[in-house]
Amino acid sequence: MDLELAMQSFLQESAELLEEMESILLDAEADSITAEQLGALFRSMHTIKGSAGLFGLDEIVRFTHQAENLLDQLRDGHLQLDAELSGVLLRSHDHVKAQLAAVAAGQAIPAGEQDNILADIAALLPPPAGSLPPAEPSSQAEPAADSDWLLSLRFGPEVLRNGMDPASFVRYLATLGQIQAIASCSSALPADESFDAERNYLRLEMQFRGAVDEAQLASVFEFASEGSQFIISPRAQLASHLQQALQAGDAAEQQSCRDIWQQWGLWPSTADNAVAAPTLVTTAPDTRPALPAGADHKTGRSSESKFIKVEAGKLDSLINLVGELVIAGAAANLLARSHGSSPLLESTVVMAGLIEQIRSHTLSMRMVPIGETFSRFPRVVRDVGQELGKSIKLEISGAETELDKSMVDKLADPLTHLVRNAIDHGIEDVQQRRAIGKPEQGHVWLNAYHESGSVVIEVADDGGGLDPQRILAKALQRGIISSDALLSEQDIYRLIFAAGFSTAERISNLSGRGVGLDVVQKNIEALRGTVEIDSEIGLGTTFRLRLPLTLAIIDGFLVEVGSSTFVIPLETVVECMELPVTPGDHGRPERLQLRGEILPLLYLRQFLELEGQPGRRQNVVVIQTGSNRVGLVVDALQGEFQTVIKPLGSLFRHLKAISGSTILGNGAVALILDVLALIQHATQQEASRYALEQEPYPAAGSRQPHNNDTSSGK
Amino acid sequence: MPHLITLAAEQTIYQAQALHQQLAAALREHPQLEIDLSQVEEIDSAGAQVLLWLHRAAQQQSCQLTLSHPSPAVRDFIRLLGLQPLHNALEAVDGS
Numbered sequence: 001m002d003l004e005l006a007m008q009s010f011l012q013e014s015a016e017l018l019e020e021m022e023s024i025l026l027d028a029e030a031d032s033i034t035a036e037q038l039g040a041l042f043r044s045m046h047t048i049k050g051s052a053g054l055f056g057l058d059e060i061v062r063f064t065h066q067a068e069n070l071l072d073q074l075r076d077g078h079l080q081l082d083a084e085l086s087g088v089l090l091r092s093h094d095h096v097k098a099q100l101a102a103v104a105a106g107q108a109i110p111a112g113e114q115d116n117i118l119a120d121i122a123a124l125l126p127p128p129a130g131s132l133p134p135a136e137p138s139s140q141a142e143p144a145a146d147s148d149w150l151l152s153l154r155f156g157p158e159v160l161r162n163g164m165d166p167a168s169f170v171r172y173l174a175t176l177g178q179i180q181a182i183a184s185c186s187s188a189l190p191a192d193e194s195f196d197a198e199r200n201y202l203r204l205e206m207q208f209r210g211a212v213d214e215a216q217l218a219s220v221f222e223f224a225s226e227g228s229q230f231i232i233s234p235r236a237q238l239a240s241h242l243q244q245a246l247q248a249g250d251a252a253e254q255q256s257c258r259d260i261w262q263q264w265g266l267w268p269s270t271a272d273n274a275v276a277a278p279t280l281v282t283t284a285p286d287t288r289p290a291l292p293a294g295a296d297h298k299t300g301r302s303s304e305s306k307f308i309k310v311e312a313g314k315l316d317s318l319i320n321l322v323g324e325l326v327i328a329g330a331a332a333n334l335l336a337r338s339h340g341s342s343p344l345l346e347s348t349v350v351m352a353g354l355i356e357q358i359r360s361h362t363l364s365m366r367m368v369p370i371g372e373t374f375s376r377f378p379r380v381v382r383d384v385g386q387e388l389g390k391s392i393k394l395e396i397s398g399a400e401t402e403l404d405k406s407m408v409d410k411l412a413d414p415l416t417h418l419v420r421n422a423i424d425h426g427i428e429d430v431q432q433r434r435a436i437g438k439p440e441q442g443h444v445w446l447n448a449y450h451e452s453g454s455v456v457i458e459v460a461d462d463g464g465g466l467d468p469q470r471i472l473a474k475a476l477q478r479g480i481i482s483s484d485a486l487l488s489e490q491d492i493y494r495l496i497f498a499a500g501f502s503t504a505e506r507i508s509n510l511s512g513r514g515v516g517l518d519v520v521q522k523n524i525e526a527l528r529g530t531v532e533i534d535s536e537i538g539l540g541t542t543f544r545l546r547l548p549l550t551l552a553i554i555d556g557f558l559v560e561v562g563s564s565t566f567v568i569p570l571e572t573v574v575e576c577m578e579l580p581v582t583p584g585d586h587g588r589p590e591r592l593q594l595r596g597e598i599l600p601l602l603y604l605r606q607f608l609e610l611e612g613q614p615g616r617r618q619n620v621v622v623i624q625t626g627s628n629r630v631g632l633v634v635d636a637l638q639g640e641f642q643t644v645i646k647p648l649g650s651l652f653r654h655l656k657a658i659s660g661s662t663i664l665g666n667g668a669v670a671l672i673l674d675v676l677a678l679i680q681h682a683t684q685q686e687a688s689r690y691a692l693e694q695e696p697y698p699a700a701g702s703r704q705p706h707n708n709d710t711s712s713g714k
Numbered sequence: 715m716p717h718l719i720t721l722a723a724e725q726t727i728y729q730a731q732a733l734h735q736q737l738a739a740a741l742r743e744h745p746q747l748e749i750d751l752s753q754v755e756e757i758d759s760a761g762a763q764v765l766l767w768l769h770r771a772a773q774q775q776s777c778q779l780t781l782s783h784p785s786p787a788v789r790d791f792i793r794l795l796g797l798q799p800l801h802n803a804l805e806a807v808d809g810s
């Protein structure tokens with residue numbers, strides 16, 4: 001797990017939430033604040049609290065919990081937003097902002113006016129009923145001046161398997177100060193077949209200098225897995241540190257650590273045992289230190305140059321420009337061709353190749369593997385599981401699935417909600433699981449893959465599944481549906497996305513406050529995605545998020561209708577064929593029989609109301625999503641083409657059948673068809689037709705024109 | 715001629731087990747091994763541990779092991795964690 005990355009995204013997310021909170025507070029007049037705004041206020045504190053908990057930022061958790069309580073009262077109408085309350089909330093906002101800034105700068109969280117604000121909040125809150133006791137006075141020290149530290153880090157054997165890398169901790173430490181010397185002790189690493197590649201054998205010894213205090217250093221390692229042991233002492237306590245550090249582990253480990261400290265000249269040369277003395281003599285005088293003095297600067301620089309933070313907007317405009325460049329290049333190529341100058345032609349071809357490379361590189365800059373987001377979940381699962389007393393195993397697959405960076409960022413929140421939800425509501429208590437013969441350890445799966453031009457992310461659990469009866473009862477009680485509503489199972493599952501719906505009976509720190517699933521759906525819809533639920537009582541629930549690949553490169557299949565060109569995502573194309581001619585139906589059968597199966601047809605020309613007359617021969621492109629197949633009737637097939645999806649402007653957002661546009665090599669614009677929507681439309685149309693008429697269908701198996709006039713109305 | 719194995723770009727926990735098996739097999743079959751590290755773009759503790767293991771196992775089985783052409787990523791990582799045995803093994807090659 002890359003701590004820095006996770007931390008960065010937390011800080012960024014929180015900053016956005018705080019910004020939203022501030023603007024709502026500043027905009028809203030006392031009596032005109034909407035329920036949605038109140039919800040957003042509450043959510044901002046709630047989310048920051050949750051994420052801060054993951055990073056062990058207890059001070060922030062404690063403070064935001066109080067602020068959240070206040071907002072909860074406000075949301076429920078027990079309090080009115082007046083100038084005083086608004087002031088307290090703004091001060092809370094400022095305080096959280098200051099806390100986060102301190103975290104970002106790697107300083108101690110300032111005590112500031114936390115106590116004053118907490119006192120004010122407490123005064124506004126009705127007497128607490130079972131809520132957390134007010135925060136104790138903060139005892140954080142002022143940021144210390146540079147000081148020297150000795151660290152002995154014995155990472156547990158399971159850290160690697162738990163998705164953490166000791167190197168990440170070292171890199172993070174390097175941001176807090178200066179690593180003056182570091183050495184790995186690998187004496188525990190076996191040389192024979194018993195070596196386990198996923199077990200950690202490394203122990204790190206380190207000298208560190210930085211403006212930090214002991215609590216801060218300790219908190220860096222706070223969420224390394226169990227079985228780890230960290231000994232951290234100020235340089236001044238060298239003797240006791242070495243004593244402690246050298247006591248840990250077996251004899252070989254002690255010896256190799258002693259060697260390290262001797263090399264650094266910190267272990268007294270008056271060696272108290274005979275074994276150490278000769279090594280000291282032979283190695284001490286001219287061995288280079290484990291880490292050359294300048295090396296930490298180098299590592300610092302190299303990690304700096306590895307990533308450059310770029311404003312997403314700049315990247316977007318770069319991609320747009322490259323798109324224009326592709327077109328201009330193609331035009332230059334055409335011109336060169338018409339002039340017949342072969343040197344000119346040659347140079348435009350070289351340029352076209354380069355432009356193509358630039359384009360693919362630029363596009364790949366926006367694509368990141370979803371693993372970055374997934375990597376925060378082992379921690380979430382462990383913490384939530386521990387808090388609820390459940391043993392949970394998280395299994396992640398498809399972490400390498402790539403999708404647009406902007407989407408990855410926006411997915412973190414809904415995914416966290418879903419995972420927490422799965423553990424809190426999905427997976428049963430240990431006793432319950434034992435009683436019904438399930439393994440005590442619950443499973444949560446996170447799975448991502450590409451399918452039919454979209455990205456699918458699944459969050460699954462092997463818990464109790466959704467109980468339609470219970471959901472229905474709850475929805476009735478909350479007034480979300482009326483008592484005479486007739487709902488299918490899917491519709492009932494969908495109710496859990498309704499705002500304010502929660503089946504949790506008790507309020508935990510995590511869920512049950514009615515925040516969550518409605519936000520999940522809103523977030524996913526904002527990404528033009530869908531949420532599906534599969535559930536089986538007693539077996540578990542799967543939430544399936546289906547997201548479009550905005551801005552991704554897809555392999556497209558070009559088809560022509562009249563003078564327009566359209567792109568169909570290639571993954572959805574099953575096969576192509578010529579449309580059999582049936583004279584009696586003016587060449588327009590409504591469906592085909594394809595190898596014994598009925599294939600509804602959708603005439604793109606008519607469906608999109610394009611002008612012009614179809615040619616004598618038309619083609620059918622069979623497309624499929626899930627188990628539904630539809631034949632699209634088009635004029636001509638142009639073949640495959642790698643397509644850059646450009647999202648449509650906001651004016652066209654509501655269009656159902658078009659998911660985006662692309663620019664072809666010759667500069668023409670082609671629209672990308674939204675296959676899912678087309679198939680839905682065609683199957684619905686077919687279903688309604690099927691209800692009206694029941695007739696035999698012309699077979700498409702043979703390319704022969706049909707003589708029998710079966711499909712005309714009788 | 716030592717048997718040459720060129721490591722792929724990514725050497726992290728995801729590849730560590732497979733790499734270990736591959737190297738263990740190579741170690742059994744060849745008395746001389748050369749590991750080309752020039753293609754490695756990403757390495758983590760798990761990947762580095764496999765190299766440490768190889769280094770140690772080769773010594774034990776008196777196999778002649780050469781770690782050659784370390785990429786910047788490998789060098790940086792060795793420096794980051796202060797992996798002295800690997801550092802020395804690479805220095806030995808550089809010096810010759």
